[in-house]
Each structure stands twice: as C-alpha cells, then as structure tokens.
Amino acid sequence: ExxxxxxxxxxxxxxxxxxxxxxxxxxxxxxxxxxxxxxxxxxxxxxxxxxxxxxxxxxxxxxxxxxxxxxxxxxxxxxxxxxxxxxxxxxxxxxxxxxxxxxxxxxxxxxxxxxxxxxxxxxxxxxxxxxxxxxxxxxxxNYFLWKEGLICFDDNTIGDLFKKLQLYFDVNIIIQNTRILNQRYSGKFRTSDGVEHVLKTLQLRTKFKYEKKDDKESTIIIK
Known part of the structure; x- marks a missing residue:
C-alpha cells in the first residue's frame, strides 16, 4: 500500500x-x-x-x-x-x-x-x-443580521450609530453638532444602500445637516 x-x-x-x-x-x-x-x-x-x-x-x-x-x-x-x-x-x-x-x-x-x-x-x-x-x-x-448585510439599530444612541457607520462604510465622521449624540434611534438598513441613505433617513427624525468632503478618508461632517 x-x-x-x-x-x-x-x-x-x-x-x-x-x-x-x-x-x-x-x-x-x-x-x-x-x-x-x-x-x-x-x-x-x-x-x-x-x-x-x-x-x-x-x-x-x-x-x-x-x-x-x-x-x-x-x-x-x-x-x-x-x-x-x-x-x-x-x-x-x-x-x-x-x-x-x-x-x-x-x-x-x-x-x-x-x-x-x-x-x-x-x-x-x-x-x-x-x-x-x-x-x-x-x-x-436583530444585531446579528450584520452577517446578512443588514445594520440594525434598536434604541441605540446616535453617537453609537455614527461609530457603526464609520466601521461599516469606511468613512471618517466628524461631529460638530454634539447635541444630537444622546438621542436614540431604531431602524434597519441594507449595507448595500450606502452611508448617505442612512444619514438621509436619520435626518427625517433628527435635526442635523451633513457635508461630504472628497478626501482620501471620505470625511463626513455632521453639523
């Protein structure tokens, strides 16, 4: 053998x-x-x-x-x-x-x-x-749905939400409007819809403006 x-x-x-x-x-x-x-x-x-x-x-x-x-x-x-x-x-x-x-x-x-x-x-x-x-x-x-490409927020603070967005979309978020950070938010997003879709949906509930800079860090400023 x-x-x-x-x-x-x-x-x-x-x-x-x-x-x-x-x-x-x-x-x-x-x-x-x-x-x-x-x-x-x-x-x-x-x-x-x-x-x-x-x-x-x-x-x-x-x-x-x-x-x-x-x-x-x-x-x-x-x-x-x-x-x-x-x-x-x-x-x-x-x-x-x-x-x-x-x-x-x-x-x-x-x-x-x-x-x-x-x-x-x-x-x-x-x-x-x-x-x-x-x-x-x-x-x-719902959190574990990240493995299917869904980002789920369940009464999370907006501060936490921005941290997640930085990780999932490889962007750098600079927060000038700190008043909104402790507000809470629940919602589900497909990662494939992109970061701006999340920010625009968030704006329907929370008062802030954002500006996207075209630098290598893909910086987003929250105003």
Missing amino acids: PETVRQEAVMQTIYVPAGQRAELTLSDSTKVWLNAKTTLTFPSHFEGGNRSVTLDGEGYFNVTHNKNKPFIVKTEQYDIKVLGTEFNVHAYKGNPIFETSLLKGSVQIESANHRDNLLLEPNKKAYTDHGQLKTSPITQY
Whole structure:
C-alpha cells in the first residue's frame, strides 16, 4: 500500500476591508462570517488536540460539534473555547470593547492571563466593563443580521450609530453638532444602500445637516 503523505497544516489569513463582509467554511465544516475590518488566521486543516483560530475584529461562528477537539477562538484579551455552538465575537485589537454572544451550545471564556474564567449559557452575552467580565441576557437579536448585510439599530444612541457607520462604510465622521449624540434611534438598513441613505433617513427624525468632503478618508461632517 502506498504511504499517505501527511500534509503540513499551512496558516492562512483573511482580511475583510471596511465596508465589506465575508463568509467562509473551515476544514472541519465550521462556518464563519466576518464583519468589516476583521482579520481571521486559521490553519488549512486542524492538527493536534484542538481547533484553534485567531480573530481580530468581529465574527459569527457556527462550529461543527467535536467533543474530542475543542474549537478555540483567540482574541487579544480572551480565548473562547467551544465544543459545538453558534456565537458572535466582537473583539477588535486596541479597542477595549470585548463581547461574546452565545446563541446555542456553550462556550468558556478565559482571559489571556487565565485570571478570568466564565462559562456562558445560551441567550446570554459576556462583555467587559472596566476590565471585568460580566454577563447579561441578549436583548437585540436583530444585531446579528450584520452577517446578512443588514445594520440594525434598536434604541441605540446616535453617537453609537455614527461609530457603526464609520466601521461599516469606511468613512471618517466628524461631529460638530454634539447635541444630537444622546438621542436614540431604531431602524434597519441594507449595507448595500450606502452611508448617505442612512444619514438621509436619520435626518427625517433628527435635526442635523451633513457635508461630504472628497478626501482620501471620505470625511463626513455632521453639523
């Protein structure tokens, strides 16, 4: 019998630019959706006792169940260990916000220094608050529609909304009219409709003007 040649696992990296999304299937059939400005590093196939990937940004994972080989998502602050599950991770490097939302299954979250360790139940999310890991129920399920190209705001502040627009549309928003930032807004938009569609819809409810500059940062000034 000819010997089967074992292929070395090769590390691969995918980067999703601002304003885009990507969907991929890993070698174990795990499905991953990646949001804007996100980098995922993963092996061409999983070797050894676990399945480990590294995430910088936001990803939604539907992990193939394999109790003998835990699936680990490494992020800057925490590692998320799972057996088979559906969950969303928001963990951009250099950004203090870390959030993991569990939709099905169970995940364990462990900080890089192994000081924090938390087992998350379905329909709960774990997030950092002043460096501490806390949990609360998931209330905004529409949020996860980002993987289908929908941006959903559910009683979010306009300040938060502008932050999301910067990420999803790769624009630089300068806010001169700060009076509107704490007003709240709910609504759904298709990413493909573009940032100006969102701003024009927002203007129907909130009083502001905007000016679009033609510079390399695609600056938008909110007046």
